[in-house]
Amino acid sequence: MLLARADQVTRRYGDVLALDRVDLTVRAGEMVGLLGPNGAGKSTLMNLIVGLRRPTSGRIELFGGDPRDPASRRQLGMTPQETGLPGTLRVGEVVDFVAAHYPDPVPRGELLDRFGLTDQVRRQTGGLSGGQRRRLAVALAFVGRPRLVLLDEPTTGLDVEARRTLWDAIRAFHADGGTVLLSSHYLEEVEALAERVVVIGHGRMLADDSVDAIRSVVGVRRVGFVADELPALPGVVRSELIDGRHHLLTTDADQLVRDLVVAGVAFSELEVRPTSLEEAFLAITAEERPRDEPPVTATAGR
Amino acid sequence: MQLTLVHTRYQLLEIVRIPIALIGSAFFPAAAMLFFVVPFAGKDPVGATYATASMVTFSVMSANIFQYGIGVAEDRDQPWNPYTRTLPAGPGPRLAGRVLAGLALTYLSLLPVLVISATLTAARITPLAFLLAIGTVAVVSVPFTLMGLAIGYSLPSKAAIVVAQIVFFPLAFGGGLLSAPGEAPGFIEVIAPYLPTRGAAELMWATVGDYPMRPLSLSMLGVWVVVLASLAVWAYRRDEGRRFS
Numbered sequence: 001m002l003l004a005r006a007d008q009v010t011r012r013y014g015d016v017l018a019l020d021r022v023d024l025t026v027r028a029g030e031m032v033g034l035l036g037p038n039g040a041g042k043s044t045l046m047n048l049i050v051g052l053r054r055p056t057s058g059r060i061e062l063f064g065g066d067p068r069d070p071a072s073r074r075q076l077g078m079t080p081q082e083t084g085l086p087g088t089l090r091v092g093e094v095v096d097f098v099a100a101h102y103p104d105p106v107p108r109g110e111l112l113d114r115f116g117l118t119d120q121v122r123r124q125t126g127g128l129s130g131g132q133r134r135r136l137a138v139a140l141a142f143v144g145r146p147r148l149v150l151l152d153e154p155t156t157g158l159d160v161e162a163r164r165t166l167w168d169a170i171r172a173f174h175a176d177g178g179t180v181l182l183s184s185h186y187l188e189e190v191e192a193l194a195e196r197v198v199v200i201g202h203g204r205m206l207a208d209d210s211v212d213a214i215r216s217v218v219g220v221r222r223v224g225f226v227a228d229e230l231p232a233l234p235g236v237v238r239s240e241l242i243d244g245r246h247h248l249l250t251t252d253a254d255q256l257v258r259d260l261v262v263a264g265v266a267f268s269e270l271e272v273r274p275t276s277l278e279e280a281f282l283a284i285t286a287e288e289r290p291r292d293e294p295p296v297t298a299t300a301g302r
Numbered sequence: 303m304q305l306t307l308v309h310t311r312y313q314l315l316e317i318v319r320i321p322i323a324l325i326g327s328a329f330f331p332a333a334a335m336l337f338f339v340v341p342f343a344g345k346d347p348v349g350a351t352y353a354t355a356s357m358v359t360f361s362v363m364s365a366n367i368f369q370y371g372i373g374v375a376e377d378r379d380q381p382w383n384p385y386t387r388t389l390p391a392g393p394g395p396r397l398a399g400r401v402l403a404g405l406a407l408t409y410l411s412l413l414p415v416l417v418i419s420a421t422l423t424a425a426r427i428t429p430l431a432f433l434l435a436i437g438t439v440a441v442v443s444v445p446f447t448l449m450g451l452a453i454g455y456s457l458p459s460k461a462a463i464v465v466a467q468i469v470f471f472p473l474a475f476g477g478g479l480l481s482a483p484g485e486a487p488g489f490i491e492v493i494a495p496y497l498p499t500r501g502a503a504e505l506m507w508a509t510v511g512d513y514p515m516r517p518l519s520l521s522m523l524g525v526w527v528v529v530l531a532s533l534a535v536w537a538y539r540r541d542e543g544r545r546f547s
Contacts, residue, residue, distance in 0.1 A: 050388040054547050070390045078388040084381030088319035089312070100308040101389040124319075144390075 001028040003148045004049050009058035018044040020203040031174045033194030034183040041203040042183040046152050050078050077146030079137045087126025102144030115139040131162035151182040220275045221253035225267040309399025327365035331357045332414035340422045350425035355506040356479045357415045363446045365411040367466050370450025375462035438509045442502040448530035455537035473499045495519040498526035
């Protein structure tokens with residue numbers, strides 16, 4: 001059963017192309033991670049799915065309907081940005097306010113207990129710590145007993161303990177049959193929670209695969225050295241020559257170095273560095289690639 | 303309907319938690335009562351009654367322009383507002399709740415003026431006229447609610463604060479609220495009928511006394527309501543288009 005679907009969705013803000021023909025399906029029971037650097041289009045995609053924005057072209061379906069119709073959002077849970085909680089309202093009041101919108105909300109005490117906020121029920125949200133605010137924001141997504149929950153960067157900026165509490169709550173929801181779509185720019189978070197990963201960069205869908213398959217792509221290394229002519233080398237995702245120095249991106253740095261030696265390349269100043277998530281994304285979004293070519297790099301393993 | 307009341311309650315809660323916001327809209331009219339009405343018209347029952355009605359109009363105007371102009375503009379800056387739009391309800395209950403809460407606060411802001419009028423002046427009103435006046439306040443709120451919404455939806459909060467402050471004093475003065483009916487300085491008598499404050503004040507005066515309403519003021523009030531409603535709808539749509547389309 002499809003809970004949410006994006007079909008060739010494009011979204012522009014003026015001249016800026018935020019999403020470019022994105023396809024996404026979220027099925028019941030899945031836990032999908034939406035991975036991409038800041039500004040990749042993750043939040044735009046989420047805003048389209050919850051009906052805050054309309055696609056410029058293409059189609060969004062939520063529970064088989066238009067997300068802009070309130071009835072389509074009855075089984076949806078979304079989390080506000082923690083900075084957006086009304087500072088003068090108490091924790092319990094904020095929960096009650098959201099609960100009033102649903103026919104069968106989770107009792108307040110039970111929800112706050114699940115997110116470790118029981119002692120804060122009478123506190124104004126403006127007086128909470130960053131971690132408590134974040135937990136409250138995420139808790140609100142679960143008030144209405146949703147079938148699908150969208151979490152936009154749920155644990156960004158949290159300490160380890162607060163992050164664990166949230167991860168446990170999200171896992172418990174999923175174990176009960178709940179469906180989750182969460183965005184993050186941390187591979188670690190997506191690895192810890194998701195089974196399936198969708199990678200977006202520059203508004204395009206770069207990959208949609210298992211966590212393992214994505215990890216191998218994101219595990220790209222940068223091999224740099226000074227040399228003259230290079231023979232053709234297998235396993236190079238992308239190569240650059242800057243000021244006489246070669247920079248090769250590869251998924252297997254060991255093999256690449258062996259190949260260099262075997263090929264008799266007279267290299268010097270060898271350096272092997274891990275790439276950041278951002279660099280890895282850039283590697284798969286390389287400008288050289290014609291726009292209409294499918295994003296093969298990441299999906300080759302399927 | 304139930305949801306509208308929930309939104310009303312929470313709007314009120316948010317405002318009541320910062321009580322200084324309430325004092326703001328009640329302060330000017332109450333101060334004007336104390337400094338101008340009590341010493342100059344306090345002894346004359348008719349004059350004091352009209353003056354109280356003027357101050358009530360003043361209060362209704364400032365309460366509405368400020369709470370909608372600034373409140374809406376500030377809300378638009380807050381990420382909480384878009385979040386509420388992901389709940390299974392349209393923007394309707396939130397807007398309706400805001401207007402109901404606004405009306406409740408408008409009535410609340412009138413209390414100081416009424417208390418001062420009842421205790422320190424000779425103003426008199428029959429129970430029937432008092433009940434009618436409660437209804438008139440709601441009617442008179444309409445143009446100023448629309449004006450506040452137009453300001454709040456079209457400007458960022460810092461600009462909205464300034465515009466609300468610039469707008470409300472000339473409207474009060476130019477509409478002749480600070481003088482007895484028919485006794486404002488000459489140029490004000492000329493421009494007053496063209497301002498929404500005058501039509502509103504005349505409605506109040508006619509409710510509490512024998513004031514004969516002038517067709518010009520009343521029809522101009524109608525024109526203002528139409529113009530301000532179009533402005534508010536335009537600003538609301540533009541804002542929706544920018545943030546939610």
